[in-house]
Amino acid sequence: MLIYLARRLVLAAITCIAISILTFIIIRLPPGDFVDAYIANLASNGSVVSADQAQAMRREYGLDQPVIIQYGMWMSRVVVGDFGVSMMWRRPVTEVIGDRLWLTMAVSFSALFLTWTIALPIGIYSAVRQYSLGDYAATLLGFIGLAIPNFLLALILMYLGFRYLGLSVGGLFSPEFSQAPWSMAKAWDLAKHVPLPACVLALAGTAHQIRIMRANLLDELxxxxxxxxxxxxxxxxxxxxxxxxxxxxxxxxxxxxxxxxYLVSGSIIVSLVLGLPTVGPLLLQALVAQDMFLAGTIVLLLGIMTVIGTLVSDLLLMWIEPRIRLQGRA
Amino acid sequence: MVESMGRHVLSVRDLAVEFGGDRGTLRALDGVSLDLHAGRVLGVVGESGCGKSVTARAILGILDRAGKVTGGQVLLDPGTSSQQDLVALDPNSQTMRGVRGGRIGLIFQEPMTALSVHYTVGNQIVEAIRAHRELSKADARNRAIELLGEVGIPRPESRVDAYPFQLSGGLRQRVGIAMALAADPQILIADEPTTALDVTTQAQVLALLRRLQRDKGIALMLITHDMGVIAQMADDVAVMYLGRIAEFSPVRDLFARPRHPYTRALLRSVPSIRAEPRDRLATIGGTVPHPGARPSGCAFHPRCPEVIAGRCDQSAPRPVPPLEAGAACFLNEGAA
Known part of the structure; x- marks a missing residue:
């Protein structure tokens, strides 16, 4: 069992390195670089950047070096926790991402929790009472849930919340807290704002998981x-x-x-609609601006999260599935 | 009946079961009557689909959702003051759950799939014990170890913590038997208990069943399609065909003087040690008809070598009267 764990950990590390290389290559794939995008952006506003200035900028960010050197420089800093400077925001990447990572996780895990607490019981009921009225109702609602785009639901809920309940919708904080330092009051404010985006994000997943649970259980029954x-x-x-x-x-x-x-990338549009300070919209902006350090860091973090998630699910499987736990000892 | 018998513990009368499906209802059992006596083994034999397993499940009230008992009675302790009709009970009621496992134990065909791979055998046996006995977890565990020893599992105190997939097929079937015995039921139903096992293991498991049944005075209903198992194990035999009892008789008579043409055909299709090399094994012509397309008259008439034209295809022979040896066949009625 320890050997199994060790093997998973080594594999996880290798996967993370592979992810970082891929990330870097993919971000470098579109023609041009950040400076080109920056110049084009300025030009559309009527300003002009001289070739010397552009060259200076490239040198500053190391964009004049070959890709491999750029990657090496980036990684050598990443391993000590320095993710570089966001070219777009002109601030360290860690600072730009900041709380957004934790807020993203808070929203995503709430959505996940909601998905499971709703989907599992309904799925079980649907399977045990197959072809009953309740099963048909759950199926119908499930398909509606799958069919409605998240952002549309977000818009509808925002409208209803604002029109009838007078809620300050959108965002994860009330205006008075958005810039405030962390406190109990701010955390409570966050807790009040999380349910709406969590519900919106959970919708499609819930519908999907109900179907999976129903099908699995029908098989097992x-x-x-x-x-x-x-x-x-x-x-x-x-x-x-x-x-x-x-x-x-x-x-x-x-x-x-x-x-x-899936929740993070699926949440980009919803986050934009609801104005959520999560990493989704940030990633989108960074990609458009070809801000490779910011985009690279976010994609790398997502990759690492996935690897950690895989490890967690392996451990969970070992826990609930004795055939895996006792591999080689049977 | 010729021999003296133990206490009459279960009496199935005219049991009828139907399965509702997309293409109409199927009659899986059509008036089955059986009796179980303490200390005796009733063999139930027949081809696939004749209703053997359905009978077992109907008695225990664990038919699939599509299946429904549409008639008849299943009397526990018939003729006593505690007589109870199991068909009349709600399958999920406390009383019926007490009967399942508590009064009637069930042993399964597939020791591979009949145990859950997610729990240790100890856990699954303890659950069966504690469903019927007020025992602490530790006491129930000790009882489980005792049971595992009783069914001939070596090193029961360590095997109790094994998962089913860590045991061989034979050991798994022994676990299945231990589980069925968990609450000391007086009635055991074994549904093809040895079909999935190799011949040596099969003999061992049958010997174990026989020993336990005799020692504990259990009434055993042994479902099988194997005439060899019947000859070795049964006291009385019920031959089933398409949801009905074709013949009922003590085991000796069945082999010496089979009354029903179907029984004779079944016996002819058993491989014999006296057969000459390259002799062809006798088979029963045709196949078992689908229960949805039950032939008119006697259901066996299209395959029967002794069919009486104009009679067997017109009307059904009288069913075998309960507790009497006989065959549901016009040939037999004529002789009587």
Missing amino acids: RRPYVVTARAKGISELHTVLKYPVRAALNPFASSIAYLFP
Whole structure:
């Protein structure tokens, strides 16, 4: 088991390095660089940048060096925690991302939590009472949930919230807290603002997970071990929860890894609509401006999160699945 | 019946089960009557799809959702003051759950899939014990170890913490038997308990079942399609065909003087040690009809070598009267 863990950790490290290289290459792929984009932007405003100035800027950011050297310089700083300077914001990348990373995680995990607490019970109900009225209702709502674009729902909820409840919608903080330093009051304010974006983000995922849970469980309910459990005389609820549901949970544990990046990238439009200070919109801006250190850092962080998520889901699987835990000892 | 019998513990009368499906309802059981007596083994034999397993599940009230008991009775302790009709009970009621596992234990066909891979065998046996006995977890665990020893599992005190996939097929089936015995039921239903095992293991498991059944005076209903198992294990035999009892008789009579043409055909298709090399094994002509397309009259008539034209295809023979040896066949009625 320790060997298994060690192997996963080494693999995770290698994956992270590969991700960083890929990230860098992909960001360098479009023609031109940040300075070109910057000059074009200034030119559209009527200003002119001289060739000397452009050259100076390139030298400043190391853009005149070959790609490999650029990557080496970047990575040598990244490993000591310095992610470089955002060319667009002219501030250190860590400062630009700042709280946004934690806020993104707060929103994403709330959405994830909401997805599971809603989807699992409904999925179980749908499977156990297949073709019942409740099952059909859940199916219908599920498909509607899948079909409605997130941002549309965000707009509708914003409108309803503003029109009928007089809420300050949008953002993760009330205006008076947005620039304030962290305090209990600010945290509470955040807690009040998280549910709406979390609901919006959870919608499609919930619909999807209901279907997965239903299908998995329907499969498991037909297995002979369920009959065995019933024949023991234990109650139906206990039977279903202890045996088939446990077996049907496996795919959920293994899907944790990719849910997080899915939530972050899926949240870009919603974040723009709701004005959420998350990393999604920041990534979009950085990519448009070809701010490679900022974009690179965000993509790298997302990659690392995915790797960590994979590790977590591996551990979870080991915990709920004795066949993996006892590999080689059977 | 010729031999003296133990206490009458279960009486199935005219049990009918239907399965509702997309293409109409199927009659899986059509008036099945069976009796179980303490200390005796009732063999139930027949081809796939004849309703053997459905009978077992209907008795325990654990039919699939599509299945429904549409008639008949399942009487526990018939003729006593505590007589109970299991069909009349709500399958999810406390009483019925007490009967399942507590009064009637079930042993399964597939030891691979009948145990959950997510829990240790100890956990699954303890659950069966604690469903029916007020025992602490530690006591129930000790009882589980005791049971595992009783069914001949070596080193039970360490095997109790093993997962099913760490055990061989034979050991798994022994675990299944231990689980069925967890609450000391007086009735055991074994649904093809040895079909998935190799021949040596099969013999061992059958010997174990036989020993436990005799020692504990259990009424065993042994479902199988294997006439060899019947000869070795059963006291009485019920031959089923398409949801009905074709013949019921003590085991000796069945092999010596089979009354029903279907029984004779089944016996002919058993490989014999006296057969000459390259003799072809006798088969029963045709296939079991789909229950949805039950032939008119006697359901066996299209495959019957002794069919009486104009009679067997017109009307159904009388069912075998409960507790009497006999066959549901016109040939037999004529002789009587």
